[in-house]
Every structure is written in structure tokens, then in C-alpha cells.
Amino acid sequence: MPLHVYNTLTRRKEEFKPLHEGRVGMYVCGPTVYGHSHIGHGKSYVSFDIIARYLRYLGYKVLYVQNITDVGHLLDDGEDRMIKQSKIDKVHPMQIAETITRSYFEDMDALGVVRPDISPRASGHIIEQIELVKELLAKGYAYEVNGSVYFDVKKFSDYGRLSGRSFDEMITGTRVETRSEKRNPQDFALWKKADPEHLMRWPSPWGEGFPGWHIECSAMSMKYLGEEFDIHGGGIDNQFPHHECEIAQSVCATGRAFARYWIHNNLVTVNGQKMSKSLGNFVTLKDAFKKFDPLVVRFFILQSHYRSTLDFSDEALQGAKMGLERLMNTIRNLRFQMTQADVKGYTTKAAIDLMRYKSEFLAAMDDDFNSPQAIAILFELSREVNALLNQDGSYSAGSLREIEALYRELGGQILGIITDSPRAVLESNGKLEADLIQLLINLRLLARSEKNWSLADRIRDELKKLGIVLEDKKDGTTWKRA
RNA sequence: GGCGCCGUACCCAAGUGGUAAGGGAGAGGUCUGCAAAACCUUUAUGCGGCGGUUCGAAUCCGCCCGGCGCCUCCA
Numbered sequence: 001m002p003l004h005v006y007n008t009l010t011r012r013k014e015e016f017k018p019l020h021e022g023r024v025g026m027y028v029c030g031p032t033v034y035g036h037s038h039i040g041h042g043k044s045y046v047s048f049d050i051i052a053r054y055l056r057y058l059g060y061k062v063l064y065v066q067n068i069t070d071v072g073h074l075l076d077d078g079e080d081r082m083i084k085q086s087k088i089d090k091v092h093p094m095q096i097a098e099t100i101t102r103s104y105f106e107d108m109d110a111l112g113v114v115r116p117d118i119s120p121r122a123s124g125h126i127i128e129q130i131e132l133v134k135e136l137l138a139k140g141y142a143y144e145v146n147g148s149v150y151f152d153v154k155k156f157s158d159y160g161r162l163s164g165r166s167f168d169e170m171i172t173g174t175r176v177e178t179r180s181e182k183r184n185p186q187d188f189a190l191w192k193k194a195d196p197e198h199l200m201r202w203p204s205p206w207g208e209g210f211p212g213w214h215i216e217c218s219a220m221s222m223k224y225l226g227e228e229f230d231i232h233g234g235g236i237d238n239q240f241p242h243h244e245c246e247i248a249q250s251v252c253a254t255g256r257a258f259a260r261y262w263i264h265n266n267l268v269t270v271n272g273q274k275m276s277k278s279l280g281n282f283v284t285l286k287d288a289f290k291k292f293d294p295l296v297v298r299f300f301i302l303q304s305h306y307r308s309t310l311d312f313s314d315e316a317l318q319g320a321k322m323g324l325e326r327l328m329n330t331i332r333n334l335r336f337q338m339t340q341a342d343v344k345g346y347t348t349k350a351a352i353d354l355m356r357y358k359s360e361f362l363a364a365m366d367d368d369f370n371s372p373q374a375i376a377i378l379f380e381l382s383r384e385v386n387a388l389l390n391q392d393g394s395y396s397a398g399s400l401r402e403i404e405a406l407y408r409e410l411g412g413q414i415l416g417i418i419t420d421s422p423r424a425v426l427e428s429n430g431k432l433e434a435d436l437i438q439l440l441i442n443l444r445l446l447a448r449s450e451k452n453w454s455l456a457d458r459i460r461d462e463l464k465k466l467g468i469v470l471e472d473k474k475d476g477t478t479w480k481r482a
Numbered sequence: 483g484g485c486g487c488c489g490u491a492c493c494c495a496a497g498u499g500g501u502a503a504g505g506g507a508g509a510g511g512u513c514u515g516c517a518a519a520a521c522c523u524u525u526a527u528g529c530g531g532c533g534g535u536u537c538g539a540a541u542c543c544g545c546c547c548g549g550c551g552c553c554u555c556c557a
Binding site (some may be wrong): 028029030031032037038040041042043044045047081163164165166213234235236237238239240241242265266267268269272273274275276277278279300303304305308309310311313315316317318319320321322323324326327329330332333364370372373375376377378379380383386387389390448451453456457460469470471472473474478480 | 484485486487488493494495496497503504505506507513514515516517518519520521522549550551552553554555556557
């Protein structure tokens with residue numbers, strides 16, 4: 001079955017066909033860099049990471065662009081988020097942007113998110129944004145008032161298609177504007193005049209000002225991906241108005257279709273309520289990482305579908321931790337047995353139908369990136385592998401290597417939850433450490449052979465205090481970090 | 483008020499017409515010096531409720547109850 005993706009534009013799963021054979025252009029709305037990322041950001045960018053990874057796995061050459069919003073994202077009161085934070089911290093807004101951008105990448109790296117190919121900053125693309133606004137003015141889709149430029153929503157009949165609302169519907173819900181300089185309340189700013197005290201400002205044909213929030217995504221996506229490209233992603237909460245506005249601006253400026261597939265990920269909830277910065281019920285990734293390994297967080301996220309909400313709780317995270325542990329145990333044992341089988345020269349083929357697991361896994365991913373389903377397949381495989389490893393020598397080293405390679409391909413390359421190369425687990429903190437632990441294991445083995453249980457247990461207990469857990473197996477003793 | 487989504491076991495969570503995946507937690511067993519890990523068995527005659535369509539529905543339709551999202555900044 002070919003890859004199918006759910007397209008918000010059509011509200012259906014559609015077969016994915018890129019604009020240009022073998023290549024995919026993908027744009028995802030990135031963070032506004034005024035505060036540390038929370039679990040919700042984690043879910044969003046892990047979700048799109050999986051999408052990018054999977055497209056690449058399928059052989060597409062993916063160009064993944066994700067913006068960094070460092071200007072123009074206003075609050076209710078009309079204040080720029082960046083500037084507000086800079087006043088709180090008493091530093092220049094660009095310093096906030098720099099600090100938080102670094103923090104963002106730090107967190108994403110920890111989560112195993114492959115970095116976008118291009119991370120354009122809004123403030124670095126003021127010229128492109130001005131050009132786009134000029135184009136919209138020239139074509140009559142926008143109008144200038146008092147040094148600000150607005151998009152005339154009435155000029156674009158498709159406005160509301162993405163979010164499924166009509167012009168009239170939008171009128172009823174729109175709050176009263178403090179500035180009534182707009183022709184219609186639905187009109188949105190392309191360029192805003194800067195008040196005298198406004199810190200982030202640039203010269204423009206309409207005087208000193210700053211770009212509207214939506215225009216950056218249109219300008220930067222089209223700059224790097226072309227006027228029409230394959231995938232535009234973002235949080236479902238940005239469907240309206242942000243993405244609706246992007247479409248309006250872009251389509252009107254170029255006369256072309258802009259993004260073909262719109263992919264929206266769902267939100268993280270806490271006690272059933274949306275987790276967001278403005279509600280203040282958010283858990284930052286940095287805090288979460290203090291309690292749980294970033295990979296556990298990633299695994300937790302991938303255990304639900306990207307279009308479903310995911311309810312966050314310590315209990316749920318703990319469950320995910322145990323689950324991932326189970327998967328890692330299998331792989332650890334598999335890798336250990338690979339070395340043993342080499343030594344013992346086992347030659348029997350393992351009787352596991354790897355192709356079946358692989359095709360079931362890929363079928364799940366082909367169905368709108370169903371990672372929870374794919375993970376379930378991995379667990380089923382693990383059960384069979386564990387059973388196999390419990391049998392003495394009913395496999396060859398080569399067949400174990402095939403199994404291990406499949407884990408790396410599906411769980412590693414695609415899902416990014418299995419990270420170590422075959423031997424790295426045993427040498428993760430340096431060869432010397434591993435050798436010392438092995439030495440203690442050998443001494444303990446000696447004690448055990450003399451039935452000196454108290455000494456054997458003491459070695460194990462002392463190591464456990466240091467965070468090293470020993471497990472006695474038929475073929476020897478393995479260790480892992482607690 | 484408008485638009486939309488969701489409600490699956492103690493918890494998390496797949497499943498959009500064919501007779502309930504997976505993980506965690508719990509119970510029993512096997513293995514083991516013990517422990518850990520692993521394996522086996524077990525835990526929803528039922529998928530918010532009530533009707534309807536169908537040979538057949540968690541899945542489609544209607545109504546009701548409960549929760550959430552967007553409509554205003556948010557991934």
C-alpha cells in the first residue's frame with residue numbers, strides 16, 4: 001500500500017504524490033522563541049520528525065524547512081511576545097531569541113529530532129516579507145492605512161476553506177478591534193507600523209514597522225521551497241487563523257496553489273485540558289527530562305497517533321518508560337547473544353518471519369504515519385525474539401544480526417527510539433568503565449562457582465547502588481544502567 | 483452562539499463494517515542459589531447511553547449525556 005496522509009484541506013486520507021518525482025518539500029511552523037519548549041512542542045516536532053524520517057526512508061529527497069519566529073508574534077494587547085519577554089528579563093529581544101533558539105535545539109536534539117535542513121529566522125527575512133507585501137498591494141489584495149498594511153480578506157473567496165468556516169461565521173466570532181482602521185474585522189496585518197517605543201523595527205515603503213505574524217511563513221516557505229510545494233505542517237491550533245492567512249497571502253501573491261498537503265498534529269493535554277504557555281499548565285521539556293529520559297518522552301509521544309490528543313501524566317510517562325525498557329532489554333539481550341553465538345559458532349537459522357514484521361510495520365506507517373501501531377508490531381516481534389533467545393542456540397549469529405539490523409532499521413532509522421549501534425551499549429561510558437564492570441562480573445562469577453552467595457550478592461548490590469544492574473543469563477551475566 | 487473533534491479495561495492507547503492491537507499496572511505459573519530479565523496463562527461477551535440501518539457495528543445514521551479544541555496569542 002502506498003503512503004497515505006490525512007490532508008486537512010480535504011479532510012481525507014489521500015495517497016501521497018509529491019510535486020516532483022522523488023523529492024519532497026516540507027515546511028513546518030517552528031517555535032516562537034520567547035520561552036523554553038514544553039511537552040506540546042515536543043509532540044509537534046517529534047511528529048514531524050517521524051514524517052520527515054519516514055519520507056526519507058521511502059527514498060524521497062526531503063527538504064525540510066522550519067522557521068524560527070523571532071518577531072511579529074503579538075499578544076492580545078498588541079505587544080510583541082519577544083519584546084514582552086525582553087522587558088521581563090531586561091535584555092534585548094534578540095538576546096531572548098538567541099538564548100531560546102539554542103534551548104530549543106538542545107531539547108530537540110535530546111529528543112532525537114533530526115534538525116531541519118533550513119531553520120530560517122523571521123527577522124532575517126524582512127526584505128522577502130516586504131517584497132511579498134508589495135506584491136499583494138500591487139495586485140490589489142491589500143491596502144495601506146497609517147503605515148500599516150492589511151490583507152483584504154473579501155478579495156480571496158477561498159478564505160476559510162482550510163478551517164472550514166465561512167466569511168459570515170468569522171464575523172460573528174471576531175472580537176471588536178481596538179484599532180478600527182481595518183476595512184473588515186477579518187482582515188489581518190501584513191505589516192504593522194511601529195510605535196515609537198517599539199524595539200524591533202525595520203524601514204519599509206510604509207515607514208518604520210515590523211512584519212505581521214503570518215507573512216513570515218509565506219515568505220520563507222516560498223523562498224526555499226518554491227511557490228508551490230508538498231507539505232505544510234503545524235499545530236492544529238494554528239489551523240486558524242495562521243494557516244488560513246498563509247494560504248490567502250501566498251495564493252493571492254503568486255496565483256499558485258501553495259502547499260498541497262496540510263498536516264496538523266494534535267495537542268498535548270493535562271487532565272484533559274490543553275497544555276499551553278498561556279494557560280500556564282505546561283511542563284517544559286527540560287523539567288520533564290529531569291524525571292524521564294528524553295527517549296522515554298519521545299517514545300511516549302510516539303505511542304499515540306499524531307492526530308490524537310495525548311494526555312500527559314507522570315503515570316502515563318512511567319508506563320512508557322517501562323515499555324521502552326522492555327524493548328531495550330530485548331535489544332540488549334539480542335546484542336549480547338550475538339557475541340555469544342559468534343564464540344559458540346551456532347549455525348541454525350532463527351525461525352522468525354522478519355519480512356512479515358517489516359511489512360506490517362511499514363503498512364502501519366503508510367497509513368498516515370501510525371506510529372503506535374508500528375510500535376505494537378515491534379513489541380510483537382520482541383516477544384518472539386525473547387522466546388528465541390531463551391532457547392539455547394537455536395539460531396546462528398548471522399540470523400541474530402539480521403534481527404538486530406531490522407530493529408535498527410525500523411526502531412532506529414524510522415522511529416528514532418533505538419539509538420545504539422550493536423556494541424555501543426556496552427561501551428556507552430567509555431571502554432575503561434565497561435572493562436571494570438566486566439572485571440567485577442568475572443570476580444562475581446568466581447564467587448558464584450564457589451557458592452559464595454553473600455559475596456556474589458554484595459557485588460551485585462554495590463553495583464546497583466552505583467546505578468549498574470546485573471542480570472544473570474544462561475550464557476553469562478549482562479549489565480545495564482538503572 | 484458558530485465550526486470541529488473526542489469518549490475503547492485500573493492507567494496510556496491502536497482499531498472507521500466482519501466479530502476488541504500493543505504497552506503499563508494486577509493475578510497465577512515456568513526458569514533462577516536468590517534477584518532481575520524473559521516466557522506462558524489471565525484481566526472489556528464488550529468499545530459513554532438509547533434507538534436505527536445491516537446477515538453482521540467500537541466502526542455508518544439519529545438523539546441524548548460527558549469532555550475538549552478553534553472562533554483571540556499558543557505546537
